[in-house]
Amino acid sequence: MHPFSVLIQQDFIFVSISFFTPHLNALGHMTSSRCLLFLPFFYASFGVRSCISTAKNEVLPRTGPCVLNDNGMKCTEKGYYETVQCDDHGCFCVAAHNGFIAYDTRTDTNKIAPRCSNCHNTLKRIFANGDPPNNTFIPKCDLSMGNYEPLQCDSKQEYCYCVDPISGVELPNTRKRKQRNQYIRCDNTDFSLDPAQFPTTEVLPTEQQERYPVGKESCKLDRNRGYSCNNTKPSLRYFFDYRTFSCLAFEYLGCGGNDNNYRTSQECAFDCKLPDLSGCSGMYPPARGPNGQALTCGPPNMMGTPPDVPPPSTTPPMKNSPKLNEDGCPKDHKCVMGAFFGFCCPKANEDRYNAAYHPKCANGKEPYSEMRNGWRETRFGKTCADNFCPQGYKCQPADIFSYCC
Known part of the structure; x- marks a missing residue:
C-alpha cells in the first residue's frame, strides 16, 4: 500500500x-x-427510521430511497424525497429519487419556498407513484439550481446527447453512442463517452443502509431496560445511540436486556466509537x-x-x-x-448539536454533570422516560437529548 x-x-x-x-x-x-x-x-x-406523514399521521412505507437512506429529509407516502425540504436556516429543492440538493435554490428563511427547476419537477412526477417502470428515462439535475445537466444519456445508457439546461429538450445532431475515444461537447464542455470512464449509473437502495461502522454490532441496538428480578436494584447504565452517535444514560432494572449496556459512558464509547472515524x-x-x-x-x-x-x-x-x-x-x-x-x-x-451539547436550565444553573478524568461531563439521556436523573433533579426534554436540572 x-x-x-x-x-x-x-x-x-x-x-x-x-x-x-x-x-x-x-x-x-x-x-x-x-x-x-x-x-x-x-x-x-443512514439507517431506517419511521417516517410519519404529518398531514395524515400515517406511518410511511419502509421502502424507497428516502426511507432507506434516512438522511433526515421529508419522505413522500411512496418513500421517495419531497421535492421541497426545509431546515432551521431555509428551504431548498432536492431530487426526488436520491435527495441530492440544488444548493443555490436555498432561501434565506424557512417561511419562503424555493422555485424548483423543470428537472426537479420532472423527477417529482416520475416518482410520484413510487418505483417507475423499467427503462424509464431518469434525467440528471445539476447541484446549483437543479437545472438539467447539459449531458444526458438514454434509459439504456447506450446513447448520450446534449440538452437545453432549462427545458431538458435534446439538442439536434448531438446524440452519440458511448464508446472508447468518443467525446461530446455540451455547453462548451467536452465530455468523454468512454464507458470505462463514464460515471456509473445510480442504483437505488433496496434494503436498510448502514450509516457508519461501529466497534460492535450490538452498538446498533436500542436500549433495553430489562426486567426486575430478585436481589437486584435498578441502576444507571449507558447505551450507544446509533441515531445521534452518542453514549446516553438510562435506567436498567437489573436483569435481561441486551449487550448495548455499559456501566460508564467511557466504556460505551470505547466499545462503539471507532477512534479514527470522522x-x-x-x-x-x-x-x-x-x-x-x-x-x-x-x-x-x-x-x-x-x-x-x-x-x-x-x-x-x-x-x-x-x-x-x-x-x-x-x-x-x-x-x-x-x-x-x-x-x-x-x-x-x-x-442543533452545538445547542444540544450546551443546554441551560431555566433557573440559570448548569445541568447535572459528573467529573470524568478531570473534566465535567453533562449527563444526557434520550428521553425523560429513561429515568436517568439523580435524586433532587428533574428531567428536561429537549430537541436531541434530555438532561437534568
Whole structure:
C-alpha cells in the first residue's frame, strides 16, 4: 500500500497514512494496525427510521430511497424525497429519487419556498407513484439550481446527447453512442463517452443502509431496560445511540436486556466509537457532489500529507456547480475538519448539536454533570422516560437529548 492512499468502499472514505496494511476485523469492518493511521470518513447513507406523514399521521412505507437512506429529509407516502425540504436556516429543492440538493435554490428563511427547476419537477412526477417502470428515462439535475445537466444519456445508457439546461429538450445532431475515444461537447464542455470512464449509473437502495461502522454490532441496538428480578436494584447504565452517535444514560432494572449496556459512558464509547472515524455532528450526511461523493474542504497539506495529494473529491468543479463560501462549501454549510481534510456539513445540523451539547436550565444553573478524568461531563439521556436523573433533579426534554436540572 502507498504511504498515502484514498480508498472508497461502499459509503465510506478510508484514508490511510500507512506503515502497515489495513485488515478486516471479525465483523468485516476495516480496522487499523497499531502503527497505521487509517481514517474511514463517512459520507452517505443512514439507517431506517419511521417516517410519519404529518398531514395524515400515517406511518410511511419502509421502502424507497428516502426511507432507506434516512438522511433526515421529508419522505413522500411512496418513500421517495419531497421535492421541497426545509431546515432551521431555509428551504431548498432536492431530487426526488436520491435527495441530492440544488444548493443555490436555498432561501434565506424557512417561511419562503424555493422555485424548483423543470428537472426537479420532472423527477417529482416520475416518482410520484413510487418505483417507475423499467427503462424509464431518469434525467440528471445539476447541484446549483437543479437545472438539467447539459449531458444526458438514454434509459439504456447506450446513447448520450446534449440538452437545453432549462427545458431538458435534446439538442439536434448531438446524440452519440458511448464508446472508447468518443467525446461530446455540451455547453462548451467536452465530455468523454468512454464507458470505462463514464460515471456509473445510480442504483437505488433496496434494503436498510448502514450509516457508519461501529466497534460492535450490538452498538446498533436500542436500549433495553430489562426486567426486575430478585436481589437486584435498578441502576444507571449507558447505551450507544446509533441515531445521534452518542453514549446516553438510562435506567436498567437489573436483569435481561441486551449487550448495548455499559456501566460508564467511557466504556460505551470505547466499545462503539471507532477512534479514527470522522464526520458531521451525529454522523449527519455532508454535502454531496454529482456522483454522490462527499464534498470535502480544508487544506490537503496537513499532518504530513503529501502536498500534491488532493482531498478525495473525484469530480472536478463545473460551471453549473453550486457557489461555494469561504470554507469551500455550498451555501449554509460549514467545513468541519477531520485529521487531514474536512466535510461540508449543514450549518443547521451543526447548530442543533452545538445547542444540544450546551443546554441551560431555566433557573440559570448548569445541568447535572459528573467529573470524568478531570473534566465535567453533562449527563444526557434520550428521553425523560429513561429515568436517568439523580435524586433532587428533574428531567428536561429537549430537541436531541434530555438532561437534568
